Amino acid sequence: MEQVKSEYDKKGPMPKVDFITFIMSLSSSALVHLGEVPDPVTGKKEVDLDLARHTIDVLSMLEEKTKGNLSNEEEDFFKNILFELKMKYVQRA
Numbered sequence: 001m002e003q004v005k006s007e008y009d010k011k012g013p014m015p016k017v018d019f020i021t022f023i024m025s026l027s028s029s030a031l032v033h034l035g036e037v038p039d040p041v042t043g044k045k046e047v048d049l050d051l052a053r054h055t056i057d058v059l060s061m062l063e064e065k066t067k068g069n070l071s072n073e074e075e076d077f078f079k080n081i082l083f084e085l086k087m088k089y090v091q092r093a
Contacts, residue, residue, distance in 0.1 A: 066078075
């Protein structure tokens with residue numbers, strides 16, 4: 001157990017758990033699949049449009065399911081990030 005704890009200490013504190021952080025995490029995954037940023041494991045930029053589309057679809061579903069339950073800041077952030085991801089997907093496809 002001590003070894004696991006020391007690994008977390010090396011990485012620093014985990015990000016705050018909130019809706020915007022969750023959406024940022026999913027959008028980062030989509031950006032990796034779109035080849036916009038390197039894969040954190042391999043360090044390479046690779047395009048996988050199927051996985052990118054799937055992640056964008058998950059975000060779209062979350063947008064629909066959370067409608068009316070988000071703060072203005074969360075809603076604006078969500079709409080902007082989803083729009084940007086969709087545009088990047090169209091450019092790649």
